[in-house]
Amino acid sequence: MQQGIFAGRTAVRYPYGRYGYTRGGGKRWHGGLDVVGLDDATIRMPFYGGKTIRGTVVRARCVQNKRDATWEWGWYVCIKLDANQTPDAVNYLYFCHCERLLVRAGQRVQSGDALGIMGNTGNAAGGYKHCHLEVRAAAAGTGLDPTAYAGVPNAVGEYGSIKEDKPADDTSQSRLQVITIGPVSQGDADAVLAVCRERGLTDAGLYKSEWA
Numbered sequence: 001m002q003q004g005i006f007a008g009r010t011a012v013r014y015p016y017g018r019y020g021y022t023r024g025g026g027k028r029w030h031g032g033l034d035v036v037g038l039d040d041a042t043i044r045m046p047f048y049g050g051k052t053i054r055g056t057v058v059r060a061r062c063v064q065n066k067r068d069a070t071w072e073w074g075w076y077v078c079i080k081l082d083a084n085q086t087p088d089a090v091n092y093l094y095f096c097h098c099e100r101l102l103v104r105a106g107q108r109v110q111s112g113d114a115l116g117i118m119g120n121t122g123n124a125a126g127g128y129k130h131c132h133l134e135v136r137a138a139a140a141g142t143g144l145d146p147t148a149y150a151g152v153p154n155a156v157g158e159y160g161s162i163k164e165d166k167p168a169d170d171t172s173q174s175r176l177q178v179i180t181i182g183p184v185s186q187g188d189a190d191a192v193l194a195v196c197r198e199r200g201l202t203d204a205g206l207y208k209s210e211w212a
Ligand SMILES: [Zn+2]
Pocket: 017, 030, 032, 033, 034, 125, 131, 132, 133
């Protein structure tokens, strides 16, 4: 069950993670909502009021030049919604501070699609892993109320219920999946192995020698 932008339970950890929160004596206004995925770190395209919405990835990047304020977003994805997807003024969705991205600019996406992995790249407030979800009418505009997309209220708390298809702390439910890839270069084989490890897949079933 997807709750907002994550499958399973989500949380808003700190008061300063709320949309519209002001800090630094009024100098710093928080234009998004900082959402944590408790059961799954995969950030997904949200539904809107239970309805599937569609759009196109217009940005999937990390800005290094600190004269560009969007460097603070670290690795981020911007989705431009297709026309007439939602009744509000929102046209652009931003998913920020990702550990890594799972989409590329130009790609078509719809509700439920994986966009990135939650992280704390850029200037992630508090330094903890979360997704800064910001929604705008125009790409250069300011953040609008993101709660309809976040799937949670603009308040500190834990929300949703645990994913039915992934019992907590029960690894006996995992499936054996045999995938044959090849022939591949040693470099590609190493890259595949690195991704498997990153995803928490055990090395037990990976026969590296067969890849040579
Ligand atoms: Zn934020």
